[in-house]
Amino acid sequence: xxxxxxxxxxxxxxxxxxxxxxxxxxxxxxxxxxxxxxxxxxxxxxxxxxxxxxxxxxxxxxxxxxxxxxxxxxxxxxxxxxxxxxxxxxxxxxxxxxxxxxxxxxxxxxxxxxxxxxxxxxxxxxxxxxxxxxxxxxxxxxxxxxxx
Amino acid sequence: xxxxxxxxxxxxxxxxxxxxxxxxxxxxxxxxxxxxxxxxxxxxxxxxxxxxxxxxxxxxxxxxxxxxxxxxxxxxxxxxxxxxxxxxxxxxxxxxxxxxxxxxxxxxxxxxxxxxxxxxxxxxxxxxxxxxxxxxxxxxxxxxxxxx
Numbered sequence: 001x002x003x004x005x006x007x008x009x010x011x012x013x014x015x016x017x018x019x020x021x022x023x024x025x026x027x028x029x030x031x032x033x034x035x036x037x038x039x040x041x042x043x044x045x046x047x048x049x050x051x052x053x054x055x056x057x058x059x060x061x062x063x064x065x066x067x068x069x070x071x072x073x074x075x076x077x078x079x080x081x082x083x084x085x086x087x088x089x090x091x092x093x094x095x096x097x098x099x100x101x102x103x104x105x106x107x108x109x110x111x112x113x114x115x116x117x118x119x120x121x122x123x124x125x126x127x128x129x130x131x132x133x134x135x136x137x138x139x140x141x142x143x144x145x146x147x148x
Numbered sequence: 149x150x151x152x153x154x155x156x157x158x159x160x161x162x163x164x165x166x167x168x169x170x171x172x173x174x175x176x177x178x179x180x181x182x183x184x185x186x187x188x189x190x191x192x193x194x195x196x197x198x199x200x201x202x203x204x205x206x207x208x209x210x211x212x213x214x215x216x217x218x219x220x221x222x223x224x225x226x227x228x229x230x231x232x233x234x235x236x237x238x239x240x241x242x243x244x245x246x247x248x249x250x251x252x253x254x255x256x257x258x259x260x261x262x263x264x265x266x267x268x269x270x271x272x273x274x275x276x277x278x279x280x281x282x283x284x285x286x287x288x289x290x291x292x293x294x295x296x
Contacts, residue, residue: 004152007262011270036284109296114155118269122159123295125270129277136184137285147271148257 005096008117012053014148015124016089019049021144022131023081031078035137042134047076049127053088053120057095060116062103092120153244156265160201162296163272164237167197169292170279171229179226183285190282195224195232197275201268202236205243208264210251240268 023046031043040048055071076084102113111119135142171194179191203219224232250261259267283290
């Protein structure tokens with residue numbers, strides 16, 4: 001493993017671990033809440049966060065709009081969040097360390113394999129932050145260190 | 149420049165450009181608003197976002213608590229946000245491409261140079277997301293694409 005790969009896995013790992021800590025806090029009654037009007041619900045953000053490492057690397061390999069629609073159509077329940085983000089992180093690590101061929105996305109964005117590895121990482125931190133904000137808006141007491 | 153460096157600069161660049169687009173939207177009357185009780189104000193998040201690429205790489209080089217206190221004590225006004233984040237991004241690119249010696253932080257966290265380059269990047273996306281949420285809570289109409 002190269003030093004760059006190790007560095008990414010460390011920080012994606014922190015993102016995954018802390019996302020799981022947030023998932024555990026979500027109360028059933030808040031799953032369909034929409035703390036910011038017009039934006040995703042709590043459940044929608046949590047599911048998106050749980051699968052995005054996997055989804056983004058499918059996009060990176062040129063998955064079609066239909067393939068992505070099928071991927072997103074698979075339901076993820078509150079109980080499956082933790083297992084799904086673990087799976088996504090496993091796939092991320094495998095693809096990062098063994099390499100893959102990056103292809104333009106179905107809407108035409110072109111990036112390198114390394115670019116996609118970073119894109120997926122910042123995407124994770126973006127929605128982890130959103131979920132954290134949501135739970136704070138809803139009045140949760142979160143004693144979670146988001147960074148080391 | 150290596151492919152990893154190019155990939156990071158591309159995605160930090162997207163984060164900086166879109167942060168500046170958010171900075172431009174902030175209305176004077178909202179600077180001291182605190183959209184999530186107990187959390188930073190709009191102005192505090194914006195200033196933190198504008199300087200963090202610079203701050204994190206000072207920490208990465210082992211800056212003392214006193215040095216960091218002095219760094220953060222320098223006031224940043226609403227009008228200076230854009231210029232400050234540009235400066236921070238310039239420093240980030242210089243340090244990333246010429247390299248630096250990573251030292252343990254004053255509270256004892258140890259990471260590699262590459263690890264710090266990634267940490268600063270995800271930190272940027274974390275607070276960009278927070279500022280985006282804040283402005284949405286305050287009712288701003290933001291037609292900004294946060295990702296490519």
